[in-house]
Amino acid sequence: MNTHEIETDVLVIGGGTAGPMAAVKAKEANPKLRVLLLEKANVKRSGAISMGMDGLNNAVIPGHATPEQYTKEITIANDGIVNQAAVYAYAKNSYRTIQELDRWGVKFEKDETGDYAMRKVHHLGTYVLPMPEGHNMKRNLYRQLRRVRVEVTNRVIATRILLDEHGVAAGVIGFDCRSGDFVVIRAKSVILCCGAAGRLGLPASGYLWGTYENPTNAGDGYAMAFHAGAELANLECFQVNPLIKDYNGPACAYVTGPFGGYTANNKGERFIECDYWSGQMMQEFYNELQGGNGPVFLKIDHLAEETIQNIETILHTNERPSRGRFHEKRGTNYREKMIEMHISEIGFCSGHSASGVYINERAETSVTGLYAAGDMASVPHNYMLGAFTYGWFAGENAVAYIGDTYREVPLDRGQIEAERARIYAPMQVTDGLPPAQVEYKLRRFVNDYLQPPKVTRKIELALERFAEIKEDMKRLSAQNQHELMRAMEVQVIHDCALMAAKASLFRTESRWGLYHYRVDYPQRDDANWFVHCHLKKGDNGDIVSFKKPVEPYIVPLDEDEKDAYQRMRIVKQPAADQPAPAQQPAAATAI
Amino acid sequence: MPSALQRFNLPVTVDEDKCIAEKGCTVCVDVCPLDVLFIDAIKKKAYMKFDECWYCMPCEKDCPTGAVTVEIPYLLR
Numbered sequence: 001m002n003t004h005e006i007e008t009d010v011l012v013i014g015g016g017t018a019g020p021m022a023a024v025k026a027k028e029a030n031p032k033l034r035v036l037l038l039e040k041a042n043v044k045r046s047g048a049i050s051m052g053m054d055g056l057n058n059a060v061i062p063g064h065a066t067p068e069q070y071t072k073e074i075t076i077a078n079d080g081i082v083n084q085a086a087v088y089a090y091a092k093n094s095y096r097t098i099q100e101l102d103r104w105g106v107k108f109e110k111d112e113t114g115d116y117a118m119r120k121v122h123h124l125g126t127y128v129l130p131m132p133e134g135h136n137m138k139r140n141l142y143r144q145l146r147r148v149r150v151e152v153t154n155r156v157i158a159t160r161i162l163l164d165e166h167g168v169a170a171g172v173i174g175f176d177c178r179s180g181d182f183v184v185i186r187a188k189s190v191i192l193c194c195g196a197a198g199r200l201g202l203p204a205s206g207y208l209w210g211t212y213e214n215p216t217n218a219g220d221g222y223a224m225a226f227h228a229g230a231e232l233a234n235l236e237c238f239q240v241n242p243l244i245k246d247y248n249g250p251a252c253a254y255v256t257g258p259f260g261g262y263t264a265n266n267k268g269e270r271f272i273e274c275d276y277w278s279g280q281m282m283q284e285f286y287n288e289l290q291g292g293n294g295p296v297f298l299k300i301d302h303l304a305e306e307t308i309q310n311i312e313t314i315l316h317t318n319e320r321p322s323r324g325r326f327h328e329k330r331g332t333n334y335r336e337k338m339i340e341m342h343i344s345e346i347g348f349c350s351g352h353s354a355s356g357v358y359i360n361e362r363a364e365t366s367v368t369g370l371y372a373a374g375d376m377a378s379v380p381h382n383y384m385l386g387a388f389t390y391g392w393f394a395g396e397n398a399v400a401y402i403g404d405t406y407r408e409v410p411l412d413r414g415q416i417e418a419e420r421a422r423i424y425a426p427m428q429v430t431d432g433l434p435p436a437q438v439e440y441k442l443r444r445f446v447n448d449y450l451q452p453p454k455v456t457r458k459i460e461l462a463l464e465r466f467a468e469i470k471e472d473m474k475r476l477s478a479q480n481q482h483e484l485m486r487a488m489e490v491q492v493i494h495d496c497a498l499m500a501a502k503a504s505l506f507r508t509e510s511r512w513g514l515y516h517y518r519v520d521y522p523q524r525d526d527a528n529w530f531v532h533c534h535l536k537k538g539d540n541g542d543i544v545s546f547k548k549p550v551e552p553y554i555v556p557l558d559e560d561e562k563d564a565y566q567r568m569r570i571v572k573q574p575a576a577d578q579p580a581p582a583q584q585p586a587a588a589t590a591i
Numbered sequence: 592m593p594s595a596l597q598r599f600n601l602p603v604t605v606d607e608d609k610c611i612a613e614k615g616c617t618v619c620v621d622v623c624p625l626d627v628l629f630i631d632a633i634k635k636k637a638y639m640k641f642d643e644c645w646y647c648m649p650c651e652k653d654c655p656t657g658a659v660t661v662e663i664p665y666l667l668r
Contacts, residue, residue: 041623041624041625041626042621042622042623042624044621044622044649045622045623045624045647045649045653046624047624050624050647050649051647051648051649051652154621155626177626178626203667205666205667206666207664207666207667208643209625209643209644209645209664210645210646210664210666210667211645214624214645214647215624215625215643215645216624216625216645246667246668247663247667248667320647321648321652322646322647322648322661322663325646325661325662325663326663326667326668329663329668431592432592434594482626482627482640482641485626
């Protein structure tokens, strides 16, 4: 096993969506700096958009929406717990990102006048821009990486952030999953773009890799940030998504909705006002699944033949193109049958929920020199366009930091040797536990005890089981470099599972619909819990949770808007002033 | 501690008549996010070594000779 010590200026970890943008923008900000993009797979086809994307879900385009409207909508959709400065910074720069992607050759749908063909999917505003030809996304990004000469290293698994003697980010430690070589990269600033924690829950199919997220995204970024001392925000706000049952990919109500498709119950009837993914919508989805009207379906069988052909072309060539094959085997012809849906396993992902490694509006984490962007960073409902926009912020700010603040300080060499020992430990165990078996058990317990509705006693039991599995980690055994990669990922998943349990126990109220529905505390409690909940690594290595005040609003909410996302269920015969029956009644002092 | 090998039906099939790995092609191996495709050292053909598939399809899409076919993994088919 060789050791490679590499030096660079800006180190970007993760070459999916936010990462390539961060690397390109860092290089453009100062072409003299060395920018290294590190990827555990291959940047040509890595991350959540490996096969492209069928649309922008949060495009704030002049003439269709304003940054203020968007900031309001995301605030309301998240029950008020947002750092508006971070959402607003995204919204103000959303259009600039779209224009840049347009210049890079990404194709967006435009109307006959050349204007972007916007669609309404959210509860209040209009933010969805289809990309029926969005399958070349990664090729467009790769061309830009080559244009500005970003250095790329594939197949290296980052495991810990390298810190200097002052606890400032100074690079990363990891290993090559092909050669098994030990890799130490010294950098002046570090940007984490490692995607969601997508292998936290076990899919209902029981297949470890049949996850909603790209399973390469095991949660590496969350674990690395935690062990570097960074704060993580609102992790109890889980990602739980409405998906095609078994296939576990998105049914794509965002794509089909504007054509007339909708989410329906077993009678083919609508039951939710709005298909935009929010905790409140998921609560109603869950209620329908559990009630006599389940299961839930995506209904498009009533649409015209040419509309269905159009939908098939978009959905079977983009994002998750194998879904056509799945439907074919099951005999699901969109013209004749509704598409059976189900609820996903839990995960962390700010792309759709509101949790993650805490960052401010400059993409700075709470660790000096460490930045984060994309699904793992805390800006809520950020989707692909938010990953690009925050990748852009991170790239530019990481360069500015090197010029303004960075001072070289000696490394803590002991950290490197300790990590070397930790990484290669499973190779020394010849007669131990296979990583896949440990992962299966760990993720089954995540389902059994952490999947909402959350019950206090169950979460406590989860902590007992996780402690036992922590002991099992010492017996993890890897027979080759590939298994070693999986062994390191199991440890990442264990870190994320612990954080999910601790964060869920800390917030003793219910909020964000199903995402944090605590059966023992069914009410929203604004008096005590209108706060962010952060956690970090304590001095003894344990998880420490604490409250952080919600930052002052930049865009105030109108009284009649505050509860808009609490009214998701369609009321059959609406009485004059009768609100819909809510699973979780909002507190009197709403938002 | 005793252990056993278990058989799995795999979702990725390589048509060895079409595969040109012997000419140095490694496209499918390169693009797989989960790093489960390898080149057989003796046959010089690509094959799926680990049952860890997201059925995402870059291997099939990017193969220059159309040798790779991705099926939905059996457990969720």
